[in-house]
Amino acid sequence: MERTLIIVKPDGVQRGLTGEIIRRFEARGLRIIGMKFMQVPEALAKKHYAIHKDKPFFDGLVKYITSSPVVVIAFEGTNAVQAARNTIGSTKPHESPAGTIRGDFALEIGRNLVHGSDGVENGENEVALWFDAAELVSWPRNTDPWIFEER
Ligand code: DAT
Numbered sequence: 001m002e003r004t005l006i007i008v009k010p011d012g013v014q015r016g017l018t019g020e021i022i023r024r025f026e027a028r029g030l031r032i033i034g035m036k037f038m039q040v041p042e043a044l045a046k047k048h049y050a051i052h053k054d055k056p057f058f059d060g061l062v063k064y065i066t067s068s069p070v071v072v073i074a075f076e077g078t079n080a081v082q083a084a085r086n087t088i089g090s091t092k093p094h095e096s097p098a099g100t101i102r103g104d105f106a107l108e109i110g111r112n113l114v115h116g117s118d119g120v121e122n123g124e125n126e127v128a129l130w131f132d133a134a135e136l137v138s139w140p141r142n143t144d145p146w147i148f149e150e151r
Pocket residue numbers: 052057061090091092109110112114115116118
């Protein structure tokens with residue numbers, strides 16, 4: 001079972017799109033295993049975006065994600081990482097197809113509403129970075145057999 005870290009970024013929360021964004025992942029079939037509302041500490045933002053630390057947009061990215069509260073969700077599911085990325089859309093919202101979160105609600109790269117892990121290993125690592133083990137709940141959802149095929 002894969003894990004993916006989703007963040008409703010400050011613009012998503014400020015614009016009142018938190019519910020709409022979570023709804024799409026939930027409707028897709030992903031199972032919530034952790035969720036919290038928080039102001040992101042600068043040190044955590046820098047760790048999360050460490051891969052971009054030498055990019056010209058790094059400082060702006062850290063400023064954006066720490067500028068106002070976010071909602072962080074850990075999801076679990078088969079193919080969770082790629083499925084969530086497809087639900088989110090492209091990094092540049094104006095190139096993102098209609099029907100995706102960014103394609104439906106965003107226009108600019110620096111206001112792209114939502115984060116999702118970009119690989120299976122990153123999904124594991126990001127969930128571990130943002131959540132303590134005690135904040136994650138492992139639970140059998142009654143609809144699981146209707147969403148996850150038995151193998
Ligand atoms: P994504 O959020 O689609 O996973 P990413 O991991 O490549 O995209 O980059 C993280 C964030 O950094 C992205 O959501 C917006 C910002 N970003 C990426 N490339 C950028 C660029 N060329 N100019 C400005 N901001 C950029």
